[in-house]
Amino acid sequence: MKNRLGNRHHNRHHGRRRKTPASASGGRTRRDYGKLFAQTAALLWLCYSANLLNALPAEPTIRVIANPHVEIDALSKTSLRSIFGMRNRTWPKGDFIRVFVLEDKNPTHILFTKQILRTFPYNLRRIWDRRIYSGTGQSPTVVDSEEEMRRQVSLTDNAIGYLSNKWVSDDVKVLDLK
Amino acid sequence: MMNKNTAFKSLTNLVFLCWSNTGLCVEYQYDRNDSIQIHGFAAQSFLKSTTNDFFGDSEDGSWDFRELGINGLWRPLPRLQLSLQFVARKAGKTDDGKLRVDYIFADCKLFNSNAVNSGLRLGRVTNPYGFYNETRDIVATRPSILLPQSVYFDANRNFALSSNGVQFYHEHSGKSGDYLFQFGVFEPRTEDPDFEPAIFLQNEPGKLEGTTSWMGRLLYEYDFGRVRLGLTTASINVDYDPAPGDPIRPGAFHFHPYIASVQYNRERWSLTAEYARRSTHLDRFGAPRDIDFTGNSYFIQGIYRLTPRWEVLLRYDSLTWNDDDPEGRDFEAQTGLPNHYRFARDWTFGVRWDLAQNVMVRAEWHRVSGTGWLSLLENPPATETSQRWNLLAFSAAIKF
Numbered sequence: 001m002k003n004r005l006g007n008r009h010h011n012r013h014h015g016r017r018r019k020t021p022a023s024a025s026g027g028r029t030r031r032d033y034g035k036l037f038a039q040t041a042a043l044l045w046l047c048y049s050a051n052l053l054n055a056l057p058a059e060p061t062i063r064v065i066a067n068p069h070v071e072i073d074a075l076s077k078t079s080l081r082s083i084f085g086m087r088n089r090t091w092p093k094g095d096f097i098r099v100f101v102l103e104d105k106n107p108t109h110i111l112f113t114k115q116i117l118r119t120f121p122y123n124l125r126r127i128w129d130r131r132i133y134s135g136t137g138q139s140p141t142v143v144d145s146e147e148e149m150r151r152q153v154s155l156t157d158n159a160i161g162y163l164s165n166k167w168v169s170d171d172v173k174v175l176d177l178k
Numbered sequence: 179m180m181n182k183n184t185a186f187k188s189l190t191n192l193v194f195l196c197w198s199n200t201g202l203c204v205e206y207q208y209d210r211n212d213s214i215q216i217h218g219f220a221a222q223s224f225l226k227s228t229t230n231d232f233f234g235d236s237e238d239g240s241w242d243f244r245e246l247g248i249n250g251l252w253r254p255l256p257r258l259q260l261s262l263q264f265v266a267r268k269a270g271k272t273d274d275g276k277l278r279v280d281y282i283f284a285d286c287k288l289f290n291s292n293a294v295n296s297g298l299r300l301g302r303v304t305n306p307y308g309f310y311n312e313t314r315d316i317v318a319t320r321p322s323i324l325l326p327q328s329v330y331f332d333a334n335r336n337f338a339l340s341s342n343g344v345q346f347y348h349e350h351s352g353k354s355g356d357y358l359f360q361f362g363v364f365e366p367r368t369e370d371p372d373f374e375p376a377i378f379l380q381n382e383p384g385k386l387e388g389t390t391s392w393m394g395r396l397l398y399e400y401d402f403g404r405v406r407l408g409l410t411t412a413s414i415n416v417d418y419d420p421a422p423g424d425p426i427r428p429g430a431f432h433f434h435p436y437i438a439s440v441q442y443n444r445e446r447w448s449l450t451a452e453y454a455r456r457s458t459h460l461d462r463f464g465a466p467r468d469i470d471f472t473g474n475s476y477f478i479q480g481i482y483r484l485t486p487r488w489e490v491l492l493r494y495d496s497l498t499w500n501d502d503d504p505e506g507r508d509f510e511a512q513t514g515l516p517n518h519y520r521f522a523r524d525w526t527f528g529v530r531w532d533l534a535q536n537v538m539v540r541a542e543w544h545r546v547s548g549t550g551w552l553s554l555l556e557n558p559p560a561t562e563t564s565q566r567w568n569l570l571a572f573s574a575a576i577k578f
Contacts (some may be wrong), residue, residue: 079292081402082351088292096256104535119402120445127403129319134304134312135261135281138215138251
């Protein structure tokens with residue numbers, strides 16, 4: 001969001017510079033920066049008052065989703081970490097949990113690990129690798145898009161995953177975070 | 179959860195997988211029902227040293243360090259897991275590159291819930307030793323191409339990795355953090371070619387055989403592994419079975435390590451330190467073979483992630499075999515071997531580049547003083563080794 005605004009300003013500045021050769025040769029003066037700041041502030045205020053900020057691509061909200069038949073509606077952060085860390089493998093009634101994740105570099109995955117699990121993709125990967133290669137556990141199933149995530153979680157019994165808000169639909173159950 | 183028929187099919191598929199190259203497709207299919215998973219890894223390294231040989235003829239440049247492995251985990255019942263890993267590892271004269279079983283065990287879950295996960299593992303199980311031992315062969319889970327040798331001697335890697343016996347584990351997670359306790363009773367593996375030289379300083383006609391030993395580790399993790407603390411202790415016992423006409427008596431080798439491990443992880447950097455105290459005791463052989471000494475090892479390691487794909491490492495690793503003879507002067511006088519075989523101080527600088535999620539290349543440089551973790555087997559005669567040496571290593575690795 002900030003980048004976008006910043007870029008826009010940059011372009012505006014260049015446009016103005018072309019018209020005034022004096023500033024092109026001498027670089028930005030303190031007054032130029034003052035103007036730039038005032039313009040930025042005005043634009044921000046405009047956007048905000050027009051509620052345009054919401055239309056800009058801000059960090060999307062991440063939702064934890066499950067198959068509609070999953071018996072629970074809410075999860076605590078501790079149990080979420082237990083499930084995505086592949087330590088707790090069963091739902092309360094004993095059914096085996098099927099965990100779905102996106103690739104490590106996927107922006108939604110990065111947001112999920114940071115916002116929801118409060119950790120980092122490299123740490124999660126290390127937790128899984130330690131289990132897989134010591135023979136003591138399994139790794140989650142990796143899907144390559146949010147569309148595929150929604151499809152798999154909606155079709156797989158006992159599945160859990162996550163989506164950015166805009167991909168959420170009635171095919172999956174959104175779990176509340178306690 | 180799974181009927182006998184599909185269970186049998188899964189098993190035949192697992193066997194089929196080991197013989198075919200279409201592993202990934204089949205894994206994908208079975209991944210869907212989560213009852214079977216296949217993973218693997220492969221790495222080829224190149225080593226070049228100024229003097230002294232490490233993993234092959236590294237003085238001239240060695241390609242003799244390769245790691246290849248495939249593992250499968252099958253869950254025929256919700257409370258039963260079967261794990262198997264085959265590995266072929268070539269590491270100069272210290273490992274022959276032949277296919278063997280790294281681990282094969284049944285994991286019977288006693289309890290699994292949100293907060294608790296506990297059970298018993300039976301068979302050949304990985305040893306819970308420090309932070310890195312259980313996944314020491316997978317380049318991606320190691321901090322560097324070579325693990326800090328003072329704590330993770332690669333010359334005796336099979337002995338360290340896994341043993342045959344039974345292991346109890348108990349994981350507990352709560353608001354204060356996660357606790358993992360493991361305790362195993364087992365017989366150590368003694369097939370490493372360098373194991374006898376490591377004990378007797380040369381190969382002997384008889385055979386070493388593992389006897390009842392135990393190992394325990396407690397790990398504590400705060401905030402999903404932001405802070406990790408570990409304590410390991412063990413009593414490892416090996417008997418010597420003399421050959422006919424052998425001048426050596428049937429004695430025993432005892433090894434008692436204590437390891438304290440600390441790690442702190444942030445988004446960009448990780449700090450790790452481990453300190454080990456090791457007591458070694460040779461018993462019932464008679465003089466002059468009966469010895470008893472205690473040494474210490476430690477390393478301090480920093481990793482900085484420049485970008486998600488690039489990271490750099492700096493580490494200082496120190497090994498002292500005998501605290502009463504840190505410079506090895508007495509050792510030299512008694513054995514005629516160079517004093518620098520009793521210590522090693524290693525500065526390591528490394529770079530890791532992840533080309534893709536499962537592909538990485540690495541480079542690292544070691545500046546070493548001492549030959550304390552050098553294989554005697556690879557450096558005959560020991561008197562011709564040098565105390566100060568440098569080692570450059572490159573590695574390319576994939577995993578799935």
